[in-house]
Amino acid sequence: MDTVLKGTGKKVVVSSERPTAIIGERINPTGKKRLAAALNAGELGIIKDEATSQVEAGAHILDVNVGAAGVDEVDLLPKAVRLVLETAEVPLCIDSPNAEALDAALAAHQELNPDGRPLVNSVNGEESSLARVLPLVAKYGTAVIGLCMDDDGIPETPEARLSVARKIVERAESLGIGRDSLIIDTLALTMGADSKAGLITLETIRMVREELGVNIVLGASNASFGLPDRDTINAAFFAMAVQAGATALIMDPAKMGQYVLAADLVMGRDEYAMNYIKAYRRRSK
Amino acid sequence: MDTVLKGTGKKVVVSSERPTAIIGERINPTGKKRLAAALNAGELGIIKDEATSQVEAGAHILDVNVGAAGVDEVDLLPKAVRLVLETAEVPLCIDSPNAEALDAALAAHQELNPDGRPLVNSVNGEESSLARVLPLVAKYGTAVIGLCMDDDGIPETPEARLSVARKIVERAESLGIGRDSLIIDTLALTMGADSKAGLITLETIRMVREELGVNIVLGASNASFGLPDRDTINAAFFAMAVQAGATALIMDPAKMGQYVLAADLVMGRDEYAMNYIKAYRRRSK
Numbered sequence: 001m002d003t004v005l006k007g008t009g010k011k012v013v014v015s016s017e018r019p020t021a022i023i024g025e026r027i028n029p030t031g032k033k034r035l036a037a038a039l040n041a042g043e044l045g046i047i048k049d050e051a052t053s054q055v056e057a058g059a060h061i062l063d064v065n066v067g068a069a070g071v072d073e074v075d076l077l078p079k080a081v082r083l084v085l086e087t088a089e090v091p092l093c094i095d096s097p098n099a100e101a102l103d104a105a106l107a108a109h110q111e112l113n114p115d116g117r118p119l120v121n122s123v124n125g126e127e128s129s130l131a132r133v134l135p136l137v138a139k140y141g142t143a144v145i146g147l148c149m150d151d152d153g154i155p156e157t158p159e160a161r162l163s164v165a166r167k168i169v170e171r172a173e174s175l176g177i178g179r180d181s182l183i184i185d186t187l188a189l190t191m192g193a194d195s196k197a198g199l200i201t202l203e204t205i206r207m208v209r210e211e212l213g214v215n216i217v218l219g220a221s222n223a224s225f226g227l228p229d230r231d232t233i234n235a236a237f238f239a240m241a242v243q244a245g246a247t248a249l250i251m252d253p254a255k256m257g258q259y260v261l262a263a264d265l266v267m268g269r270d271e272y273a274m275n276y277i278k279a280y281r282r283r284s285k
Numbered sequence: 286m287d288t289v290l291k292g293t294g295k296k297v298v299v300s301s302e303r304p305t306a307i308i309g310e311r312i313n314p315t316g317k318k319r320l321a322a323a324l325n326a327g328e329l330g331i332i333k334d335e336a337t338s339q340v341e342a343g344a345h346i347l348d349v350n351v352g353a354a355g356v357d358e359v360d361l362l363p364k365a366v367r368l369v370l371e372t373a374e375v376p377l378c379i380d381s382p383n384a385e386a387l388d389a390a391l392a393a394h395q396e397l398n399p400d401g402r403p404l405v406n407s408v409n410g411e412e413s414s415l416a417r418v419l420p421l422v423a424k425y426g427t428a429v430i431g432l433c434m435d436d437d438g439i440p441e442t443p444e445a446r447l448s449v450a451r452k453i454v455e456r457a458e459s460l461g462i463g464r465d466s467l468i469i470d471t472l473a474l475t476m477g478a479d480s481k482a483g484l485i486t487l488e489t490i491r492m493v494r495e496e497l498g499v500n501i502v503l504g505a506s507n508a509s510f511g512l513p514d515r516d517t518i519n520a521a522f523f524a525m526a527v528q529a530g531a532t533a534l535i536m537d538p539a540k541m542g543q544y545v546l547a548a549d550l551v552m553g554r555d556e557y558a559m560n561y562i563k564a565y566r567r568r569s570k
Contacts (some may be wrong), residue, residue: 197549266483
């Protein structure tokens with residue numbers, strides 16, 4: 001299944017037939033004091049820097065999140081979206097739990113880039129989320145990330161996560177949003193606390209792919225939380241997720257991009273290893 | 286299926302229920318001029334050093350290979366085996382294509398470590414190999430690595446590799462060597478030359494596991510041959526191989542061990558990440 005996203009100058013097709021889509025996660029103040037402080041002070045230059053450096057490091061899509069204590073997202077998210085659109089040509093992943101902020105940001109995106117198609121991050125299985133976010137997805141004709149969680153949190157079993165994914169797909173379809181506009185995040189719990197957490201996520205990926213056929217996205221921060229040498233864990237987790245059927249990954253591309261290109265190479269999605277070699281040369285400069 | 290190997294002081298069980306068995310590959314002069322020169326001069330001290338450092342880096346099994354131009358393996362392989370047995374407590378993987386050298390080395394192993402059980406590396410589907418190596422495996426009661434190749438080289442398709450594996454299993458069983466004494470190496474061709482080479486190996490692993498139920502071993506040197514930043518490729522390849530069903534990997538443990546521990550962690554084979562954390566602390570000292 002092809003999920004098409006458009007930036008100002010680049011189109012990205014998320015698909016199991018193509019190299020894994022790399023979503024740059026660094027425009028996000030969570031755990032970044034400097035960015036949080038800059039956002040609170042209305043200093044947005046750092047966002048431009050992160051946009052440029054992540055695209056140089058191989059990001060195909062840029063996540064834009066300004067959620068920090070004290071920040072008015074309804075005001076700031078559209079500004080950040082404009083700034084990233086002016087800086088980078090790649091599609092955006094507009095990231096907020098606040099539907100009003102999403103609406104304002106999507107309006108700004110439509111105004112500045114009327115032919116574009118961003119990804120909304122995210123809707124989940126909670127009634128309030130479905131009711132608020134999916135109408136925006138329909139209104140602006142975007143794609144959306146659907147998280148396998150609901151009012152009760154993240155379900156423990158693959159079957160229960162699949163059932164949340166199924167609910168999101170059905171509700172989206174009832175609003176005319178096709179499956180090709182949905183990318184399901186199967187989520188991961190912390191492997192340091194539950195040794196089966198990784199396996200459960202891999203099994204969820206396989207089950208959601210098989211039953212619903214949709215694209216799958218994943219981050220690794222939960223999976224490796226609290227453990228040392230997290231990049232090494234994330235490398236293994238990402239490679240196995242790609243093998244299981246993940247088609248997009250959220251990450252710091254400068255740190256993790258090469259591992260994902262290596263996983264694509266093993267999966268036969270990189271003829272003559274050209275993407276891998278090109279990225280290696282870029283890093284070695 | 287459990288394949289049991291014994292050193293002088295350590296037992297290793299190769300099994301999909303346990304952490305992946307790490308076979309240290311560094312006692313091998315291929316591509317190592319210094320080791321080749323030392324072996325030719327009869328200076329074997331370097332073998333003790335490699336044995337010690339690889340066990341410290343996390344090797345569960347030590348491969349012992351002395352095949353270099355000018356070396357008399359029939360004389361040198363038993364000496365190397367004695368030396369490693371005196372140095373390390375872990376099981377050995379006695380590595381030579383020369384049946385006479387294997388016989389001499391296995392006799393030395395039996396003499397010095399009568400309760401031990403090494404792994405022979407390797408037999409393949411060629412008639413001459415089956416006829417010479419399998420009787421030694423039966424005679425000394427060892428386990429053996431079976432390579433999925435025959436007189437025509439490495440078959441291109443998973444089906445053809447499976448058929449070589451099937452032939453090795455059948456021939457072994459006809460000599461009273463059970464499947465639990467066989468570890469099949471599904472082999473890998475170079476991904477830089479054929480973008481499907483990795484996928485073919487992963488599919489072979491799945492098919493051999495499903496039909497024959499045996500343990501699977503793999504190296505990564507062929508897969509990443511000729512490409513830059515090989516460790517990153519090997520990391521992805523190993524993680525995916527473990528997910529597909531590989532239960533033992535041949536590698537430099539200092540370079541690649543942490544990636545394999547990370548793969549085991551994701552596969553739910555490392556309760557509370559204790560192996561991973563312990564290895565991290567050891568490396569950080």
